[in-house]
Amino acid sequence: MNTENREWSIQELARISGTTSRTLRHYHELGLVLPARLGANGMRYYDDAALAALLNVLALRSLGLSLERIKTIRAGEADLVNALESRVRELGELQAQVQRQKRSVQLTIDQLTKGQTAMNADNFDGFDNSVYQEEVEARWGKDAYASSQRQWNALSKEQRNAHQQEHVDIALEYQRLAEAGIEPDAESAQAVAARHVAWLAVFTKPAQPYVVGLAEMYVADPRFAANYHGRAEYVRDALTVYADRELPR
Incomplete structure (x- = not known):
């Protein structure tokens, strides 16, 4: 390495800065940290100026600023x-x-x-649905998340509490039916599944693939399974039966 004009490959810069090659490529795509040159094989090489830019970005990220906000600051569009x-x-x-x-x-x-054992909407005060933004966008697209957030934000506090309370009641009813030995395809279980789908319809127009995929996620993801008192599989089965019978594909 030339000591007068230091240069690092993308892997070397990732190692010395404590980040990853993937992050550096992303920063390049955003125009935040530009390589000094590209090798014949497309390899990115970085110099002192790029290192300084990277350290600046990492410092601002540590303060909680978003990449988009950092981009406007570095472009001189924001103070x-x-x-x-x-x-x-x-x-x-x-x-x-x-x-x-x-x-x-x-x-x-x-x-x-x-x-x-009964919970109510007060138990969920202060919890923010936006923590699931990346997952929702990855599964169903940015439009799905943006649309659901607009509908949620349009609700009053009383409406939000009522919506949350409805889900608490639905989860408890699933639990009651499961513990009573009622099959997921029974009329009473399907009535609860219908309530559940109506609850989902506040944010989207549920179709069969969406509801079935969501039901599978209730089982696969322990964060969601925790809402159903150990009965996530029962909820999945009831919703799947309902979706297959009643919803468009």
Whole structure:
């Protein structure tokens, strides 16, 4: 390596900066960290200027700024101080949300220690659906997530609480039926599945592939399975029967 004009391959720069080659390629695509040159085989090579740009991006990322915001700052389209002040406001909002989540979790603990199994919408106060944004977009596309968020944001607090409470009630009814030995294709179980699909319809127009895929995810993903009191497979089976019988493909 020439000490007067240092240069690193993409793998070397990834190693010394503690990031990955994939990240560096992504930063290149966004125009944030540009290689000094491309080798004959397309290999990216980076110099001191690229290293400085990378360190700047990583520093701003550590403060919680998005890549899109960093891009506007580096392009001179946004002021760094204003961006950081905006980030402070966001962190304040996040702190308030975390406090609400803590109260909700403590409420649930208090209920469980007192032998109360029923939950209500207050147990979910402060929880944010946006944490699933990347997964929803990966499975069903950005339009699906954006549309569902618009519909959710259009609801009043009372409507949101009612919607969350409906899901709590649906999950408890699935549990009751499963523990009673009612088959998933029984009329009573299918009535609950119909309620479940109607609950989903607040955000999307459920079709058979969507509902079946979601039902499988309830079992495969423990974060979703936890909502169904150990009966995620029963929920999946009931929803699958309903979707196959009642929904368009």
